[in-house]
Structures are given as C-alpha cells and as structure tokens.
Amino acid sequence: MDSSLSRPSSEPDRFLTRRVLPTLGLFALVYGAALALDYHINTAVLTITLMVTLCLLKMPVAIALIGAALLGALHGGLSVTEAIGTFNESLLTGAQVGMTYVMVGAFAVAIARSGLLDLLAQRIAARLDWREGATNKGVKWGLFLTLIVASLLSQNAVPVHIAFIPILIPPLLGVMNRLKIDRRAVACLLGCFISASYLLLPTGFGAIYLNEILLANVNEVGESLNLAVTADMVPRAMFWPVMGLIAGAAVCVFYSYRKPREYESVPATEIAMQASPKRPNLVQLAATVAAIGAALGCQLAFDSLLLGALVGFVILGASGVFRWREQDDVFTEGMRMMAQIAVIITLASGFSGVLGATDEIGSLVAATAALLDGNMMLGAALMLIVGLFITIGFGDSFASVPILAPIYIPLALALGFSPMATVALLGASAALGDAGSPASTITLGATAGLNADGQHDHIRDSVIPMFLHANLGMLLFAWGAAMVL
Template identity: 40%
Template sequence: MASAVIVSVLVLTIFSLLRVNVIIAILAAGLTAGLMNGESLKDSLDMLINGMGDQASVALSYILLGAFAVSIGYSGITNILVNYLLRVLKDKRTLMVLVIAAVACLSQNLIPVHIAFIPLLIPPLLKLFDQMELDRRAVASALTFGLQAPYVMIPVGFGLIFHQTIQEAMAANGVEVTIPTIAKSLLIPGSGMIIGLLIAVFVTYRKKRKPMQLQPDFQPVKDVADATNSKAGFTKKHAYTIGAILVTLGIQAIWENLVIAALAGLIVLFAFRVVPYRRGDRVMTEGIGMMGTIAFVMLVAAGYANVLTETESVSALVEASSNYMGNNQAVIAFILLLVGLVVTMGIGSSFATVPIVAALFVPICASAGFSPLATAALIGTAGALGDAGSPASDSTLGPTSGLNADGRHNHIWDTCVPTFLHYNIPLFLFGWIAALIL
C-alpha cells in the first residue's frame, strides 16, 4: 500500500517529537507499515526481527567503540586535548564549532572512521562546552554536517562507497555513469548543506545557551564525563594510548572493519596495562552504557527497513506518486525528492536507500527526459535527504551519543530537529535545482 510508508514515517516522527523512546517509535512505525499492507501483527513483527540481523556487525562495532572510548578515558590523554583547547579556544565558541565540523569531515574521507571518533572526542569536551555556554545544538549540527556532506560531495572513503552505490544502482537499471560524473552532479546539492552549516553556526545557534539540567536518574560515564578534572602531563600510558588509536584507525582504513579495529585497539590498551585487567568488566559495561542505545536503534531500524522492502511499500509509493507527476520535469523532480525524504527518514540510511529509489527513479527520469547527470543528482540527493534529522540515522545518533554522555542533550529536539531544518531543506532545494539545470 502506497500510504504505508507515509503513515509509518509519520508515526515515527510524531512519537519521536512527543519524546517517546526512539526504539519504541521505530517498532511502532514498522508494525504500522506491516499492518497497513495486510500483514498480521505476528508476520509484521517476524519481518522486523528478521531484518535486524542486517545491522548486527554495525551494532557490535558501536558497542566495542564505546568500550574503546571508555578505555581511552582511563589513560587521561583526552585531558591534554581539553586543556589545550581551553587555552587556545577559550571564549571562541564559533571557532570551536568549526573545528569540530572539520574533524568530523576528516572522519568520512581522509581517515574513514565514521562516528568512531565521537565517543573519543566529544564527552571530554562537554564540561568545556558548559563553561563556554556553547549551544550543543550547534555542535550537533557541525557533527552531522561532517558525517554527511563529505560523502555526498567527495568520492573518497565513505564518499567513494556512496558514489559507487549510486553508479551500480543506475547501471543495474540501464544507465551507465562514471564516478566523476556522479561527483559533479552532487556538488550543487552538497553546497546547500554548506549554507545550512553556516546558518546554524553564525545565525541560529550563535548565542550563548545555559546547559540543560541533568536528569535526576541519569548516571554519566564518570571516567569520560569528568576527564577535564585532571591536569596530568604526558606519560608513557598516553603514548600507548596514541598507539592504540593509530592501530584502530589503520585497521579501519585498510580493512574497513570497525569490529576488528575496535577490538584491536582494546587489546593494545589491555596488553600495555593502560587499563588494568580487573577493569575489563567495568569497561564493557560503561561502553554498552555509552553506545548500547545507538547499537540497538540501528538493529531495529534495519528491521523497519526490511518491513518496507518485503511489503514493497516504497515501490507502491512511487507508482502512486507517478499519477501526479505528468510531464513537467520540475514537478517530477519535486515529487521524487519528496519520496526520497520520506523513505530515508524512515530507514535512517542513505546508503540503503539508494538501491531502492534508483530502481524506481531511473525509468521515470529516462521517460521524462532527464540527463544521466540530472538523474544521478536526483538519486544521490534523494538518498541523502532524511539522513540528517532521522531519529534512526547514525548521522544523528552518533552526535547524540557523545553530546548526551552527561545526560544534558535530547536526541530529538537537540539533534534531529536542528539537523533536519538546517540540512534537509537546503539539500532538497539545491538538489531540485541541480536536477533542472544539469
């Protein structure tokens, strides 16, 4: 049923805005999609559970990265970074946010570790943010920009994977394009995200903001959240910790496997006694506490995506939308991008959305007279739309996992809503323009 995607995404969005736990919201959305397609409650739940296995390795890697971050907190090396930033960037809130955006950009292309750096860098800086009265929504916007804009525009690292996904999906549907062509087609949509970042940093969240009150029942990760309290100098443990980080980054860059990379980093830290063996259980427990939620959200989101795929809800939505398209390219591009926004908001993954929408977009674009360049722009933009702002996206869950380490940051209102407004709107408009002029 064509309306199943729209209604289920509305359920997800409304529940999330009402501060219902995001896992419950995704479960409700998945069951809604199944029921609206004539499936029984049991069958809908079975499809959702069966699809959860698709993200099992990602979930495990997030938990191990959380444990790795906690282990690094034991070494105190982040204290040195924080104290340096205190000296250099004190009272320079805007520069701080731009530096964080730059570091996040490097995590997609130059050192492709994706969100792995967030639990290492952000929690130790939270006390500094509060001292500066820095609006954490600006930091969330900077992190999400760095996690998304580089892979949209630059075909290196995760960007190469994204562009290759578009290339393969278009080739499977009869249109051959090169990687440089795809990169060229996405420069205009990506430019919209740059404008969104500048508006968030220099306009919307420029003013000081008092820290949110700590939730009474929230227990922060002590060794990370209180890292700014220590002023120890550089020691042998810090050198071993840097070695562990380099090992983790190297393995991730070469083998592109976060599980092995995080596990190797943990082994180095334990082998050189940066973390005592007796602290192993505590490290894992605190790691799960830091990243367990995001890991399980990714599992449930994969299950929801499986429900939409198995019931062919997305193809039904596009087919129903085609009745309103006519022959006007502007209208067609607008509707296709709207479909991409709805689908990615629900699935939470731009990479997973591309093959789904490409199978439907390519024949529609060919019959409407769009060039291969314009078609690539539409597919890439439609896939990226919704990645920022989706409650189930790692581009929002990652920033929240770091910014909420002390319980003072709300996932929906402080990460999802700001990133949706500042990135999806300009991405939609610039993607629409690109499809019409290319």
C-alpha cells in the first residue's frame, strides 16, 4: 500500500498558513476592534461576508453556510439554541428542492446508460473529412450547433444537467483536435447555453429555478411589501439577462477564440473517436424516448419534476436500458452526482431563515437606500456586482436566491424598481457567477469532459473564459434591463 495514503504529509500546508490563518486573523482583529469601539456591524452584512470569506478560503460550502449562520445569529443576539432551532425550521423548502435534484440525478444517469449520446458522438466523427487540406467548416459549425442544442435540452426537455458532458465530449476530442477548435470556446458555449436554458425556459431545471425558487422567494419576501409576481412574469423579466449570455457566447466564438489552436493527438482520443458505441435496440430507443416524454409530461401536468423524473427512471429500468437489479447502483450514482447541490440548497434555506430571524435586514435596506439616495443606476450595478461576488464564492445560483432575496427585494422596491425589474435584478444577481465559479457544477462539468486527455486546465480554460464572457455579458444586459423594465 502507498504509504502516502496511510499517513498525513509532513510538509506544512502553505495555503493554510499563508492564506487561511492570516485572513481569519484579520477578520477577527477587525471584528474585535469594531466591538471595542462600540461600532455596530449589521448582522446580515457580517454573516454574508463571513460566509463568502470562508468559501473563498476553500472551506466546504456546507460548513461555511452553517458556521456563518450560527456566528451571525450569535452576533445578532440569538442564543445557540435559538439559532439552531431557527436554522432547522427553515430547512423544509430547500429540502423539497434538494430531493427533486436527487431524483433528477438518478434519471440523468439512467438516460446516460442508454448509449444515445455515444451514438451521437460517433455520427459526428463519421462526417469528418480526413483528407489533407480539408477545412471541415460544416462539421465545425455542426458540432457547435450540436453542443448548443444538447446544452439547451439538458436543462429542460431532457433534464440531465451536466451529466451529458463527460459522456458526449471525450469521444469528440479527436474531432476537435483535427479541426483545431479552441476548447475555451467550447467551454463558453456549454456554460452560456446551459445557464441560458434554465434561466429562461420554465421546464426541467428551469421550473426549479424560475418557479420553485425565484418566484417562490419573491412572493414570500414580497408578501409583506405588497409585491406579488405571477409565473408568466418571471421568464419575461429574465429575457434580457439571458440575451447577455447569448451575446457572450457569440463574442467567444466569433472573436475571442476564433483562431485555430493546436492540441496534441493523444492515442486515447483517437481510439475513443473510432470505437464502436453501445447501440440501443429499437425497444430501448423507444423506451428512452417514452421515458423522456413521460418525464416532461408529468412535470407539465402535475407541476412536479420529481414525479416526472421518478416515472422516467422506472420506465428506463423496466425497458432493459439497464438491468433491473442494477437500479440501486444507478440511483446511488445519480444521488452522488447531485448530492452536493441538494445539500447546499437545503442549507441555504436555513441560512436565509437565520438572516431573517435577526431582524436586521430591514435596517440594512434602509441604510443602503439612504446611501444610494434614490440612484437606481448605481443601486442596480451594486446589486449585480454583489450577487456576482457571492455566487462566485460557492458556485451555485439555485442556492443564492434565498440568500439574496431578503435583502434585494426590499432594497429594489425602496429604490423604485418595478416588479419586473426587481425579478430581473434578483434572478440575474443570483445566476451571475454560476458559469464562472471554480466550484460551479457547470465549470466542473465542462472541465471533466474537455480535460479527458489532460490538455484543458480548469481555471485558465474553463473558469476564466466563462467568467469573462458569460458573467460580464449577463451583468451588462441585466443592468440595462433593470433600467427599462
């Protein structure tokens, strides 16, 4: 057995000694000085700042949410028992969404077992002209179109989230190498169109984000402020922020990464490109289509993605796409894939509940509104930038909404924004950073597929390109939308 796996390393952890301890020490010093000078620190500001700081220091997001919530509650005057009780009571909403994620994860893995994505990759590779000097422009743009369509469908009609990327992309790396496609452009396309799909189309993951999270939080927080938003208003409010993502994708393909980029020809990618994929028979193909249709139909009929994913999973298991006795393994694999997101969403609801229990959000909103003095342009810009900062910290837009809603909705209304503009600001602020965070499932998924041959760096080739194109484009368009809606 490798001895390095059986005992801890004797070398000091440089990140711990150079980043974590000095940052936490500085945080404690500033906090202590404020208390000594009898300077009041708003509990909401302290709690969110501490949570983001812990996330940026690579603390697990779950621990950062719980730790920051408890410490913020103590600062706000709650006892430990009251803080824990409030946190636990607020978990219900997040747990409901989290369980939906778990079932969708199982459904995604079941669809992946059908072999349809492998077959699609082989069909694209078969169209490649191998003759010297061939440009293959039609194949290149056909490949881009395939990735765009797959990204859009993965969040709605076929809700498999990022599960399609590690299955579809590796067999195509040999094709991309022959075409000299810059993989940073592919990463941006995946990030922009995956985000655009769930932010605009209210089915699948879009139904979770737009209806179960964004709409629910807007109406819950806005109830005491006489704000009521209907389901049809949410996609209309998110249209222009999504157009920012589309513009970012266009810039990356036609300008930033349009030039050819050389990659080494790795034998593994050539073999994957020429290998025979698993070919589903007609019964399995029909069952897969039926499962996808049933999942979408149940969601539309009963407004339940959980039920749709469950029905689709059972159909795939009964059809022989995977063996009946392997159901536990498939479900467990899907649960592992979605467990982190489910846990973060659940804990974020508890975090939001503690923020509300401290009764200091109102004072923060009043102070910020007074500072901005009715300046809507500056207010919209600050809300979007803060949302970008928070979501970059822990990389999940779904979990950001319940954290931002108690602050952003009263502030937006106090500044005079319309209900549509308020929804656009909250929805875009929570989504900013999802496609540009090192911890985001979107960036991690893109890297998992594009780095199958070890030639795609997570930070330089996925995170930074997505940040520059997806986030900045969305920020500019969302700011403009808030001004005109």
